[in-house]
Amino acid sequence: MKYLLKIQEKIVPELISIVENRYTILRNIYYYQPIGRRALAEKTNISERLVRKELDFLYGRGLVKVYRSGTILTELGSKFLPELDKYMKELKGIRTLEEQLRECLGIEEVHIVSGGLEPSIIIQEIGRYAARLLRRLLKDGDILAVTGGTTLAQVASAMSENEKPMDIIVVPGRGGLGEEVEIQANTIAATLAKKLGGRYHLLHIPDSLQEENVDIIMAEPSIQRVLKFLEKANILIHGVGSAEIMAARRDMSREEIEELKERGAVAEALGYYFDESGEIVYVTTSVGLHLEDLKDIEKVIVVAGEPAKARAILSVVSPLYHNILVTDEATAREILALKGVR
Structure with a gap:
């Protein structure tokens, strides 16, 4: 594949530009459908004249349908998009970037989604990719544990329904x-x-508890039942948050948040707050999975993106606890830059 791409780049460099435009158009249609030509031109930074031309091509291949309300992907177009994702990874050198980041973090796998989309849509794109990855990993008999958060919600939203x-x-x-x-x-x-x-x-308890209440709540039969399933979980998918934002979401006081900042907290995951070196600086009192539990889980997947979270991701992801990271191109490059890798 790499050899063919190099030949294409030398002999028909305009082909690469055409493919990138069509890929960008298809991805934006996927998220904004139905979308008009003018809006599509604005979202993709491609001229309206060229958008019209490319839509004619995609329509002729049965990948899109054009209505008065706007353009949508056909079923064929929706099925083709994941295949195009793979091709674009090779074309844009994303595979090489994945390997660089994998070696940098010391984990088993890194999956990077291509950039070129608005920040809000990039999170949806991470969710779309993570949903497909999760579907490939899951098999009958598995127990899947999930955490909350915006990115995880996108994974759930993007998951297609099983016929069986x-x-x-x-x-x-x-x-x-x-x-x-x-x-x-x-x-x-x-x-x-x-x-x-x-x-x-379901676990009907708040994430943060007073220490004296933990034992009482854990003694509840309904909580015990869920915790027993959680102990047997063999796949976990979780996100990474900014320390200050997550502290605010937990309704911590201004004084507590300032103390976290003084301790150097930059990231949060599973109720643990980490500094830039990956050291734990604070732990919330909660019921559920703890960091050490991750060592006994077969596959632990982190889904997180946005360049602003690069430092947080770098402080949380560790080969001691994690197997797989799903992120976006800009964030991957920022993590490597923070590590001094060019």
Whole structure:
């Protein structure tokens, strides 16, 4: 594949530009459909005249349909997009970037989605890719643990529905924060289980608890039942948050947040706060998975993106606890830059 791409670059360099334009157009249609030509031109930074020309081509190949309300992807177009993702990774050198980041972090796998989309859409693109990856990994008999957050909600949203039910169980990895119900771990667990045709169990407790209440809550039979499933989880997918933002979501006081900053906290995952060197500087009192539990889980997947989170991702992801990272191109390059890799 690499050899063919090098030949293409030398003999027909304009082909690469054409493919990149069509890929950008298809991805934007996927997220904004139905979308008009003018809006599509604005989103892609491609002239309206060229957008019209490329839409004619894509329509002729049966990949899109054009209506008065705008352009949408056909079923063929939706199925073709993941195949085009693979081709574009080779074309743009993303495979090489994945290998560089994998070696830098010391983990088993890194999956990077191509850039060229608006920041809000990049998170959806990470979710789309992570959903496909998760589907490939899951098999009957698995117990999947999930955490909450915006990126995880996108994974659940992007997961396609199974025609045949799977014999899997999905459970939240921790309690829920006091936030929108759509991004709570319970909601994400239920959504994934329903789409995959599996079963789910919910953890009806807040993420942060007073220490004296933990033993009382853990003694509850309904909580014990969920925790037993959680102990047997063989796949975990979780996100990474900015320390200050996550502290605010946990309703920490201004004084507590300032103390976290003084300790050098830059990231949060699973209720643990990390400094830039990856050292734990604070732990919330909670019921659910703890960091040491990750060592006993077969596959631990981190999904996180946005260049502003590069430092946070770098401080959290460790070969001691993690196997796979799914992120975006700009964030991957920022992580490598922070590590001095060019």
